[in-house]
Amino acid sequence: MKLERGGPWIETGGPEGDVVVSSRARLARNLVGFPFVNQASGDQCREILRLVRTLDLSDHSMQWLDVMDLDDADRQLLVERHLVSRNFIDADTPRGLFIGDGERLSMMVNEEDHLRMQVLLPGCELREAWRRASDIDRKLEQNVELAVHPRWGYVTACPTNVGTAIRFSVMTHLPALRMTNEIERLRRAANALDLAVRGFYGEGSESTGDFYQVSNQITLGVSDADLLERFIETIVPRIVEYERMARRMMLDRSRMQLEDRVHRSLGLLRSARLLGVEEAMKHLSRIRLGVSMGLLEELKLSTVQRLFLDVQPGHLRMNNPDLSSPSTMVNPGQTGEEEIRLRRAEIVRNALSS
Amino acid sequence: MNPKCDRCDRPAEVHEIDVKKGVQIHLCRECAIEAGFQLPDSPPVTKVLSDLASMQVQIATGSGQRASSCSSCGTTFGRFRKTGLLGCPQCYETFAKQLEPVIARSQNGAGTHVGRRPDRDADRADHQALRRSILDEIERAVASEQYERAAKLRDRLQSIAEGPAS
Ligand SMILES: [Zn+2]
Ligand SMILES: [Zn+2]
Numbered sequence: 280m281k282l283e284r285g286g287p288w289i290e291t292g293g294p295e296g297d298v299v300v301s302s303r304a305r306l307a308r309n310l311v312g313f314p315f316v317n318q319a320s321g322d323q324c325r326e327i328l329r330l331v332r333t334l335d336l337s338d339h340s341m342q343w344l345d346v347m348d349l350d351d352a353d354r355q356l357l358v359e360r361h362l363v364s365r366n367f368i369d370a371d372t373p374r375g376l377f378i379g380d381g382e383r384l385s386m387m388v389n390e391e392d393h394l395r396m397q398v399l400l401p402g403c404e405l406r407e408a409w410r411r412a413s414d415i416d417r418k419l420e421q422n423v424e425l426a427v428h429p430r431w432g433y434v435t436a437c438p439t440n441v442g443t444a445i446r447f448s449v450m451t452h453l454p455a456l457r458m459t460n461e462i463e464r465l466r467r468a469a470n471a472l473d474l475a476v477r478g479f480y481g482e483g484s485e486s487t488g489d490f491y492q493v494s495n496q497i498t499l500g501v502s503d504a505d506l507l508e509r510f511i512e513t514i515v516p517r518i519v520e521y522e523r524m525a526r527r528m529m530l531d532r533s534r535m536q537l538e539d540r541v542h543r544s545l546g547l548l549r550s551a552r553l554l555g556v557e558e559a560m561k562h563l564s565r566i567r568l569g570v571s572m573g574l575l576e577e578l579k580l581s582t583v584q585r586l587f588l589d590v591q592p593g594h595l596r597m598n599n600p601d602l603s604s605p606s607t608m609v610n611p612g613q614t615g616e617e618e619i620r621l622r623r624a625e626i627v628r629n630a631l632s633s
Numbered sequence: 634m635n636p637k638c639d640r641c642d643r644p645a646e647v648h649e650i651d652v653k654k655g656v657q658i659h660l661c662r663e664c665a666i667e668a669g670f671q672l673p674d675s676p677p678v679t680k681v682l683s684d685l686a687s688m689q690v691q692i693a694t695g696s697g698q699r700a701s702s703c704s705s706c707g708t709t710f711g712r713f714r715k716t717g718l719l720g721c722p723q724c725y726e727t728f729a730k731q732l733e734p735v736i737a738r739s740q741n742g743a744g745t746h747v748g749r750r751p752d753r754d755a756d757r758a759d760h761q762a763l764r765r766s767i768l769d770e771i772e773r774a775v776a777s778e779q780y781e782r783a784a785k786l787r788d789r790l791q792s793i794a795e796g797p798a799s
Contacts, residue, residue: 309722312761314706318720329768330761335791391718420751422793424761426722431736432746434725436718438732439739441725442746461648473741499736500743524648524657528636 280344280353282597286360286382286399289585293402296580297571298519300450300490303399304408306416307392307435307444311424315436316372316389324373324389331388332375334422336415341379355593358480361399363387384411391436392444394419403515405447409507412445431499442499447510450479451518454489454568455525458540462491465521473497474514479560488560488587493518526572541569545578549631553617554624559590566631577633586630590623598626640664703727760793767793 287301309315310330313323332343346354346368354368363376367390374389377396386396396415398408419425426434433444456462469476479490493514495506529537544562548554567583569575588594596602599622638645638661645659702709708720710728719725725732737744767790774783 310761311722314721315719317716317718318706318708326765330764333764333768333790417752422760422764425751427750428722428725428746430745431725432748432750434719434722438719438725438736441736442740442743443748459648496739497741497743499740500745500747502748504748528648 280349280356281342282356282360282378283381285585285588286362287401288360288588289581290401291580291584293400293404295403295515295519296401298451298453298522299403299515300452300584301399301401302403302405302408303397303446303448303450304405304412305395305397305446305448306412307433307440308394308396308416308419309426309434309436310393311426313393316391316393317436319372319389321373327393328373328375328388330423331394332377334419336377336386336418337379337384339380339384341377341384344376344378346374346376352593352596356597359588359591359593361480364390364481366390384415386415392440403449403519405449405507405510405515409445409447409503413503440498442497443501443503443506444498445503445506446494446498447506448492448494449510449515449518450490450492451522452489452564452567452571453491453518453522454564455529456522457489459525459529461521461525465491465518469493472514487557489564526568530572538569538574541565541574545569545575545631548627549633551624551628553620554590554627555620556590556592556623559623559627560587563587563590563627578631582630586627589626589630592619595619595622595626638664763793764790 357363362385377386398411400408428434431441473496475496477492479487544565548562570578570580636645636659643661646662647660647665703724705723706720771783771786
């Protein structure tokens with residue numbers, strides 16, 4: 280499998296890039312004439328793959344991956360890139376994946392729903408993400424018959440996704456709100472607006488690297504266009520403003536403590552010889568904050584952003600092929616886990632060296 | 634910027650944003666407590682499905698008249714209760730009565746789709762069937778080494794949706 284170096288995740292400089300890392304529009308669709316994946320036979324799943332993989336969905340060239348053919352290392356990479364869900368990659372039903380346009384576009388075939396597509400763009404670019412997802416949706420409906428209910432709209436295997444079956448989300452970096460203990464308030468405000476707040480890798484990865492993914496929970500009774508406006512006009516600007524306010528406040532009130540934290544994290548990452556992924560992300564988050572606030576002028580945001588991916592286990596293996604199998608360890612005296620922590624520290628040290 | 638309390642002159646310690654009104658609120662500790670801004674222990678993100686189970690038990694025991702399994706895919710409402718997943722689009726008709734409150738609850742009371750639907754002017758069912766039969770033909774052509782014919786069929790596959798310009 281061939282993936283680009285990091286897709287939209289390592290691009291910086293998108294709109295509101297100091298706070299909004301990426302924007303995503305996701306759509307779930309099912310075909311008429313087949314049961315949902317959980318009740319479909321192997322043959323029915325393969326027939327869906329056959330119907331869909333020949334579709335010409337985008338002007339961009341699309342790569343088709345048969346998930347059954349991928350090894351564990353490739354599967355891990357896809358999860359770390361947010362191109363597939365863990366459930367999808369670990370299931371044993373026949374399934375496949377489209378990837379295109381530098382990983383901005385992807386579509387899982389035979390996840391919980393027959394089709395789950397996403398458009399992922401760097402920075403605050405929800406409108407463009409939605410436009411591209413809608414284009415593909417129209418191409419789909421010209422070629423296959425999509426299942427809709429007269430009252431509930433697009434139907435999905437889980438009835439809580441019906442209606443537009445669309446999820447908008449923004450991945451935000453909120454270290455200042457975290458440091459000032461404001462995250463719980465953000466959560467409460469988000470809940471009041473029927474928004475879900477999750478971590479970098481979804482449920483259960485809360486707060487890793489101070490990344491918070493904010494998405495809509497409601498898909499019925501509000502059109503995709505109205506929901507989009509709500510995100511663009513209200514939700515995203517207010518989260519961005521809230522985080523920036525907290526950043527300004529720290530700068531005004533406790534500049535020295537803030538600089539101390541940022542530089543300690545940089546010192547730690549420049550010196551550590553063994554580094555776990557959680558620890559790396561924690562200190563990278565402070566460095567990202569420092570760079571965004573102009574406290575660390577010697578570093579580029581893109582260098583830091585790329586490291587968030589490169590410290591993940593799958594990416595470490597991709598960039599260090601000799602690590603790929605535990606039996607071909609470089610230093611036979613060391614445990615595999617320690618070897619990985621050692622390599623992680625090395626990569627971070629080299630990238631941040633002055 | 635070092636905001637003072639909105640209600641008195643002490644330095645503000647609580648900074649809340651009222652997302653619905655779009656205003657920032659700054660309060661000192663005393664005024665914050667008075668206004669009811671206590672810090673709760675992390676309230677869990679709304680978990681719709683965990684609430685469903687108890688609700689569905691009530692529904693199931695409350696009525697004897699409802700469909701017990703989908704005639705199209707065989708899914709029973711009991712299975713749905715366990716997995717949270719329906720088996721096919723037809724399940725939405727079969728279990729419409731039972732699903733209504735489930736959907737309304739997960740969607741903040743909403744009950745009707747608003748917005749786009751697939752364009753029904755052309756017959757997409759025909760397109761899907763046509764795709765399948767062309768795919769069959771391509772496979773037969775390739776199996777009998779008629780590669781030119783297979784290539785022509787592939788072109789046809791790509792042009793199904795184009796049809797007459799609208
Ligand atoms: Zn006060
Ligand atoms: Zn069914």
